[in-house]
Amino acid sequence: MKKEFLVIVLVLCASFSFSQTTSEYVKISAQADKSAYRPGDTIKIAVIADISKPYHINSYKVSDPTLIPTSVKGLTEGIITEGVSYPADKKLKFEFTESEISVYEGKIVIGLLAKASQDIAEGPVYFKYSFDFQACDDKVCYSPKSLKDSIQIVITKTGSDIIISNSEVFNNLNFSESSQNFVKSEEIKGSKLTENERVSKPADSDSDIQDGIAGEGMFSALVIIFLGGLALNLTPCVYPLIPITLSFFGAQASGSKTQSILMGIFYALGMAVTYSTLGVIAALTGGILGTALQNPLVIIGIALIMAALGLSMFGLFEIRVPQSLAVMGNTNRSGYLGSLLMGLTVGFIAAPCIGPFVLSLLVYVGKVGDPFTGFLLFFVLAMGLGLPYIFLAAYSSSISKLPRSGEWMIGVKVIFGLILFGMALNILEPLIPKNVFAIVFPLYIILSGVYLLLIDRQGKNSAGYTTVKNIIAIAAVAAGTWILKPQSEASEVKWTMMNSIESINQSVKSEGKPVIIDFYADWCAQCKELDKYTYTDPEIVEMTKSFNNIKIDLTKENEAITSGFEIKGLPVVVFMGPDGKEYKELRVTGFLEPEEFKKRIESLEKNISAQ
Template identity: 30%
Template sequence: MLANSPVRVAIALAAALFILGATTGEIVQLTVKSPAPSAIRGGTVPLEVRVQIAPGWHIHGHEADEPFLIPTELTLDLPPGVRAGAIRYPEAQGRTFRFAPTKVLHVYEGTVRITTSVTVPAEYAGAEVPITANLKYQACTDTTCAPPKTASAELVLPVADRGEAGVRSSSPGIMSGGFDFSEFLAERGRLLTLLLTWILGLGLNLTPCVYPLISVTVAYFGRQSQASARRRGLLAAAYVAGIVASFTALGVAAASSGAMFGSWLQQPWVLVGLAGLMLVLAGSSFGLYNLRLPTALTRVAGQTMPGVLGSFAMGASMGIVAAPCVGPVLVGLLAFVSQQGDLWLALQLFAVLALGLGSPYLVLAFMVSSLKMLPRSGGWLLWVERAFGFLLLAMAVYFLSPLLPRQAASLAYAAVAIAAALVLGLLHVEARKGWRRFQHAVGLTLALFGVWLALPPASRGTIRWEPYTEQALERAQQENKPVLIDFVADWCIPCHEMEATTFADRRVAKLAEGFAMLRADLTLETEHTKSITERFEVRGVPTIVLLDANGREVHRMVGYVAPEELALAMEKLIQQASRAAPERSQNSIVKPSLSSFSRSSKVTRARA
């Protein structure tokens, strides 16, 4: 009979040898590395765990599709005091297999990169940090599954003090939400990387945080229409150069120190200084004085340079304002630059990114200052000067608003709007009938807007926010609730946009009922906010972090998040919690349609 034939015996022996060979470490090979040459006392070091899966095999995703499947999980063995950061897994691929052709399973194949970080305490006494990465997985082919196993890999990093280590490395968990500059640079070269960075810089103009730049650019250059075309172009170029210079300096500093990008706007003196600059420019627009450099300095610098220096300084201040234009791209760039430790490359990348951000303002500044419809003198020009002055006053209120009570800031905006209505709609009215109607319409609109701003604010949405505290986080874990932490600041325009759109969405508000909704206000820098940003590795606002009921970070979103995107992430976390199954078997798993596999699993055991 065939069952007793040598052929059947040979086939069975070959299958057993295949399973035995496949489960001795050859299916999955693990390596762990860090782009940082050393760990820094008091700093965070990025790690990448690379999983190489043998051809023809796959391992289950981090979130198992069925309760009986073994998910892929990474753990780190670290010395006492050294803390692991959030572990971020790539998205698993949906595939169907012969044993379940109608069921989509999410699996990993080929090369998989898992990113995380370790934080070394400042008081760490050791000379090295030994790190052991352990990956628990179950490998399968299209017809066969091997028993669960654990693969391990080790990395030993020397420990250095901050002064010896140079540039501080940032967490790769941050990079996981952004663009992988290191891979693109290695594959495409520096020139194409710089070109892509410029394009990505242009994309920053799609974020709400550019509103102040547009307002100030229009107000500042709307007064330059009397200059020659050459001078207007020179002033516009100097303005953008200022944006590039300050934005680049802030970016390199943030990447080098690990500080939150845009953290300058947490400093009250910076906000007061920017508001003071807006007030000085507004006074000039109202005709109270003319801004000129001293005569001696003008003679040294020439007739053109004072205006150029002023435009450059104005652009430099706007580079600070543009700092909150944070998003996945910028966060990815911060992480990449901090890992490389190459100052020249950092300067190049941030300068090109800032040039992409500033390029539209080069065009806008030249166009605004070139408006041919403005007469050379007369009531129209005076009216436009006053309008620009009120726009600058509104910007002064904007910069001071983080330091004021919320209602006081609204009343200040209302006062500016009503004053603008009186001056622009009543006091400076032209004799020409058509122009007079336009001025009256502008005045009426501003007056109504000012009254609306002065009214008490209506309640926004139905989400019940709780200030972030350690106690609130612990209480959520005790109640077995997932957590959403919203990192915000008053000077963050995308944060206000999300408050009015994303968090006002009914679907998001309904899902929020099943979460502990915590809000961390990073408006001003304090010891409390510094500890929060360091713990969660927040590099800019808005940032949303989702934690499961065990307090483990499962998802992070940086920059403006649309209602649909946030709702999907929240639903996914809720579904993951609802699928939590009874304790899984750690020893074996039976393939749905191959009964003989359960017997072959006795050949080898998974290491605990």
């Protein structure tokens, strides 16, 4: 009788072991995969989020650090979270974004993988969890929210009457660590930005590459990376590999151009394998790589490596092609496998010179965290680096036509040494005050040009090299001078920052001008679009010069302002007369193109003049 009663209790627990919490944007509920668990058992929880129309929420993997990712975390002692399985996202383009962003819509299921501790007490346990998210619609983003709820599970010592439940839900969840949407517990960061916190976008050394891929699209980025791979063949420690490679092809091709071309292809594929593997590793260890590269000690270490490589270009020490590799060109490593292995080896040898470019790609791939993207970007880079060898393989007998590595090459090393020093300085940018870096970096470019023009005497017997060097030197001096010269201030609306209703009222009363109030937050993508496109329009800048322009930062929750101005989402732009009266019909909620914004200003001016 006692056993039957326990079975009934477990069945009832399985039937009622769910929770439900609702917000205006999302309704969450949870289900467990079993009616009960023993100490040490694996626990699977399905968190079901029903996203109301017309809203969407950011996915767990955001492309912009200022966006708020969706995050689920366990909060109960005795039940240890091991990881979270997130659903596949949707890539959608909105009118306020330059490129597609990763979002969730409709109903989604997030799997939470946990384990009951060995010393957990027997009986019912309420497993608490949090669901952090940021909701947006097509025009407005809302404040980040955190829903907290719990689900009742049962801990039993016997385990003889445990019942599998909710199979239809858990059959569609992938808790495998190899899944690209599974995040281990040590990698779970959650939302770093809530109503009571402010986060600004960190300065990243790879921002140019990241912005390029996000802004121009993947295809354009692949073209640029491919061309970059081609250009890397001109670096000092890659160029000497060309004659070695040609002698290798010449020894193996036996006069057959077709065989030489095929060997060149396998050679390039060997290089591609090296760098593609590097890209996949960077993607799979992205969390570790991204964290490490934000550490000041790591930044300094990388800068020192770049500086050391620069010193090697000036002859302090030399990076030589290993003798064993040089001998390869004359050994009997025949066949396509030999070409593949040769390409693999050259991929490693080329690393010291092409490191800075590869490092930037590694950082980007590590942040994206997608192995396929890592493979693709580095495969394209390697094919750009290896393409010349396919053509050179077909004409391996033409080695005598290549310029010899004579005095002019020593001069080229000096130029690359100066470039490496500049890269070291650029890597240190996040650690240098902005106003100091704005002077030091262009000054270094000018001094480098002066050094090449007036001091360096390498390659002076080569007329062609001397001409090219002087052109580079003059261009460096001109570029550094242009950068150092104070630029005319960017044309944009001038704002006065305020953070209270009292300061707003005081400003309106004392200024006696028409008022524009812009409400924004760091996590608001549409706010950034207004700043970038609308508030930089020359006509709008001119029109607002006679206005009292106020900007309110709502990254931190400010209940007095949001209630006082009835703000539910951002961005919001309010138009007032000199008397402080708002013209509600002119209120902007969401991104507005410059032409439409001008019409609001003109309407405000007409309303004021009509009084």
